[in-house]
Amino acid sequence: MGENYFNGLPLRLQLEELSQCRFMDASEFNGVEALKGKKIVIVGCGAQGLHQGLNLRDSGLDVSYTLREAAISEKRQSWKNATENGFSVGTYETMLPGADLVINLTPDKQHTNVIEAVMPLMKKDACLSYSHGFNIVEEGMQIREDLTVIMVAPKSPGTEVREEYKRGFGVPTLIAVHRENDPRGEGFELAKAYAAGTGGHRAGVLDSSFVAEVKSDLMGEQTILCGVLQMGSILCYDKMIEQGVEAGYASKLIQYGWETITEALKHGGITNMMDRLSNPAKIKAFDLSEQLKEILAPLFNKHMDDIISGHFSKTMMEDWANDDVNLLKWRAETAETAFEKSTCTDAEIPEQEFFDKGILMIAMVKAGVELAYDTMVASGIIEESAYYESLHEVPLIANLIARKRLYEMNVVISDTAEYGCYLFAHQAVPMLEEFMKTIDTEAIGKGLETTDNSVDNVRLIQVNEAIRSTSVEEVGRILRSYMSAMKPIM
Amino acid sequence: MKIINANAHDLFVDRFEAGPGEAWCLVGTNRSGIDTFFKLLSGELPDVTAEYLELPENTGVVSFKRQQALFEEELRKDDTDYLDRIDPGTRAASFLNNPDDHGDLIKAFAMADSMDKGYRQLSTGQSRKLMLLAQITRGIESLVVQAPYEGLDRASCDELDKALAVCHQWGIQLFITVHNQGDIPNWCTHVGGIAQGRIAHAGPRTENLDQIEAILRTDAPDFKASVKELVQTGNPSGRVGTSREPGAELVRLQKGSAGYGGKPVFSGLDLSIRTHDHTLVTGPNGCGKSTLLQMIIGDHPACYQNDLRIFGIQRGTGESIWELKQHMGIVSPELHRSYHVPGTTLHCIISGLFDSIGLYQPYTPEDEKKAMEWLERTGLAHEAHTPFRRLSYADQRLVLIARALIKIPKLLILDEATQGLDEPNRQAVLDFLEQVAGEGLSTILYVSHRGDEFRSFFTSHIRM
Incomplete structure (x- = not known):
């Protein structure tokens, strides 16, 4: 095996490569x-x-x-x-x-x-x-x-x-x-x-550049793409069971929920995903995501730092050389999670209900996308790259979970993504222990109980502004216009 | 079941009654309100008001919409990317409820050999029959089927007829809709006509058949195009300026063969099409007609393994597929199925100028004007900004025909192009094609099962 190429470059070239x-x-x-x-x-x-x-x-x-x-x-x-x-x-x-x-x-x-x-x-x-x-x-x-x-x-x-x-x-x-x-x-x-x-x-x-592709790809896949969805599936399912939500329903809400909410993300970014919620629910999701971001920011930083320094790939390759002992052990543990062993109800969940009753899931996706994107950008990766490696690919992994849940999702993604996913989820779940104690079925499983849809105008304007004015939303709007069916130039 | 004074969209039903075990064939043109009546019977019409409404119970429904939904669901489940092998789709048998208990029924449908195939390996006729079997094996009491004979050859129609007759004998209440005279089956006990949003002549078959057939003969088509008017509105051809000198070679295939998974569908086929050689291709389902056309279009890998020349270019010698497609106008069941992208009806027609599914390039005001003219010719100008996917199946078909015609291509490739269209529209489309052939605007390559589409303008007939 050769020496880590990136680490052998002078800083000048490291910066140039990362930001290309x-x-x-x-x-x-x-x-x-x-x-x-x-x-x-x-x-x-x-x-x-x-x-x-x-x-x-x-x-x-x-x-x-x-x-x-x-x-x-x-x-x-x-x-x-x-x-x-x-x-x-x-x-x-x-x-x-x-x-x-x-x-x-x-x-x-x-x-x-x-x-x-x-x-x-x-x-x-x-x-x-x-x-x-x-x-x-x-x-x-x-x-x-x-x-x-x-x-x-x-x-x-x-x-x-x-x-x-x-x-x-x-x-x-x-x-x-x-x-x-x-x-x-x-x-x-x-x-x-x-x-x-x-x-x-x-x-x-x-x-x-090769460097920008690798560092951003690794960061995206182990945090927002696979790590956050793995962490979120486990936490949200366990919370619903603890709160007495019917197991079959909880199972379905998670398995298909990621796909449904990230479909809205794919078409219109975080803004559109949040707009699928009622105004009170949107404010709730926003507040939850702010808390999540504060708690998880150090973990995103650690992953980025370990990727840049080569620590991540070094330790992972040691596991490759050790017959994948860690990888296989963690994979087996995934098969044993309560969510993985659950069975979905046959009852249909209407599309909108995935949003209304999955407020915490939406908050997790929002926090995860923003943290992954911002952390990459802060490390010198250019915005467009960061967008493709975070928000753009979330629906692909969500679709995999809808088809195959966590265990199979982990098997079909690359071993590199899988290894990073476990590293992330293993840290994130305990970090959110205190936070999860504050969560009830309003955030996940049943939705807001209030029938009163009124909100404070000033607060709503602030929240909408905060959702829309981020860098990932601005870059995303432009990039999506190239990807969507057409952009009439007349 | 019984309906009194029901109102919804383009339909008003003053009175309609059907007894248990009756077998109904409902007849009407595409925009007569028959689709609404179909939805009403299927229980898919939420906003109906009625004085009395008792719908068929424990109903199985087979429709174009559900067929498309199933196709897209199968695409969603496609595991090719994760298995690294081509996923043929869900096994046919798993669509049925207890297939082992229904051996005789499956045999009656001539489907026993197809039970282990993947969904995407089934022919049009087989997937239609599978949907029927899926419903019947659920133990339904009534069955509502939209245009069951579309796309099926004579033999498959006969098989399907036998199968439906079996359902009738078992006491299942049957409702089918048809849009063509030749499709009214012998086994039906009752017929009903739908015209201008009203039920006209509903009752026992023998008493009502003549009046009902008259509806299909006398209703005006929605498709109104004439070559004369096309020429008057300016240059009839689209973006691509092409010379159409008579005798120029368009397609040449020598000792052609093609197949799937090592099994040949046809072999030793010689084919030569020159400008103005309007060619009709016929043959039973599964004989390789569509495969041959896909090979010519470039959608089947066999195009690279054969001695095949398209527009004088030997395939596999550095040409791009888009260079060839710009001279083709295509309508096929595959195209219709694949057109599941967002976009308006207007955009769908314009996409014919770019040979794309969906619209990805800027277009000019002239392109838009041309597309609007074609929308007028299909009677759908008011739907210009409606999402294409929200149109009825028949209207989608008319739009796809207009999409193929908008550039008046060198080679017009029409595979079961009139599928889903009613009798007046089918005849109007064929009348127009006859004019196109007469004026030599395009050379037509046409696949059909319907005997009444074998018009005299075809100069050669390939029986496969």
Whole structure:
């Protein structure tokens, strides 16, 4: 294993890398020109690998796949995915020497092994692409000097990357060039062409760096995305049971509640999520979220600090080397939580009810998004990056919980996200012990009992102002306008 | 069941009665109020006022809306991203209540071989039958089905007829709605007509059939377009200036084959379409018609594995799919199903200029004007700003047809395009296509199951 790349940089470059993030203009793209006629070989054919390949091929590019010999001879799923879609598939030895662009879309944890096998077979002056920079930044992988190293990271799951392309659109995408590996200065052009080939240029592309991607991605996934939802599910469920809410109802309110409330978040940010509440409930959610932010701010800071210093990745990789003892133990504990073992009622919960009776959940999402975003920005990560790695991705994890609850959610996300998620939740739950004692079913399970919807005008104006005027809301409004169906320019 | 003086939206029912075990076929054009009556029978109409209202009890409902909802729910549950393999959807058998107890029924529906398939692996006809089975196996007493025969070939219609006849024999009270003369089934005991928001002629089949068929013959279509008027309003073509010299090659497939999961759907198929070769494709459900069209459109991976040329370009030689699609206008069941994005009706039509599902690019005032003209031609100008998804299924279809026509493409690819349309509208669309063919504005590639759509303007007929 190499040395942590980020820690080896002088401060000047650390700051430059962390703060590199620029929202690109559509006019900067020249289609797939830079990749026309080049041979593209994708390593791995899971959901992300397959669907990116389908898009690149439909954009007129020459795409094939390479898999480990066993995956081919045993006709594993990845082999089926590729061949059933009419792609040619071969071993590393047959496919890699002819490739101009090698796209590594294997799971993060395999990167060191994959790259060590792939790199010697790549032809001189070829290009290697990642969709996540952990291997380069945290593991310090050294790439051959003649090779160009880029990153193209669509901010959506593979099927969505494909569906949006078929609609004539794309998904927001982050691109980067590794400053140590751009010997001919062509990395940026290649990354742009690759992003355009997947349709990403239509939905907004961030010109970022390996470092900014890794540090913000880690922060987002372990705090607001997975950590807060894990913590919130456990706390909210236990509170409802303690207060005598029917278990089946409590179970359903949590399992589907995150998805429903973050759907509102996705469309219109924190403002819209809060606007789904009655005025008295909104003020209550606001007050709760302020308390949550005060209690949890030190924990968000600690996670950010450990990510920046490399402490997080170092300790996690020690666990990798130790047969994942911690990870597997914590995973097993998740399976034993009361929420995980509960059963949902068959009774329907109307959409609005998830908001009305889930005030605390809304407060947790609001506090988590704002803390994650603000902490990242305070550490030098640019606003757009912080937005994509916090608010933008919450609905994806919420959707996973709706499908599979906590245990399976943790299994399907990357091991890196999962490890960080447990670290966060293990700290956060005890930190909120006192706070949770003040919570009753008004905040979670039954909603406000009052039928009187009146509020103090001045207080409401203050609260609305405070909700709307944050940085994450301002940046989000702009970025969402690029992602939403259309922005008429007339 | 019994309804007296009921009022809702575009419908007034003075009196309607149906006894247990009766099998009703309700007939009307798309905007006659029949959809409202369908919702009323389904118990999906909350804001109805009535002097007396006794609806069918313990009802199973099968409708376009529920079919679409099921499709989207299945998409939501798609586990492809987490399993890293293509998720075919929920297993068919798990939609049924105790499938093991209903072996005979499943056989009567000719569905025994499909019970282990995933939802997304079912054909149109199979998914329709699955929805019926899902309802019937719940032990319902009445069944309300919207346009059951749409999209089904003759053989599947016969199978479905047998299945519905079985339901009737079991004493299930049946209501189906149809919009075409040929769809009124033999097993129905009663018929009812709906015209201009009123029930007209409801009663035993033999006494009322003639008057009811007359409704479908005499009602005016909503779709009113003529090539003459198109030419008068200026350049008929859309954004793309294309030469349409006769004889130019549009599609050439040699020894074509395609399949799913290693199983061939067709093979050894030669196809050549030149400008003005208006081509009709027919064949039973599952013979590969839609697969062939998807291959031509570029939505099936087989387009890269075949000796296939589109507009003279060999597929897989560096062309982008969008270069090809800009010369195509497409209506298909897949397109309709996939059009579940937010956006207004007007935007949906404009999206035809960009070949997108949803609208992601700025458009010009001329684009908007053109789209408004097409809305007028479908009788939906007043719905311009209504979300597309809120229109009835038939109106959505008319809009998608207008979306395909707005640019008057080189190649017009219509797969079951008139699905869900009533008789007058179907004929009006075909009359218009006949004019398009006559003037040589587009070359038409057309898939249909309905014999009365095999018009004389088709110059070649591919039987698969």
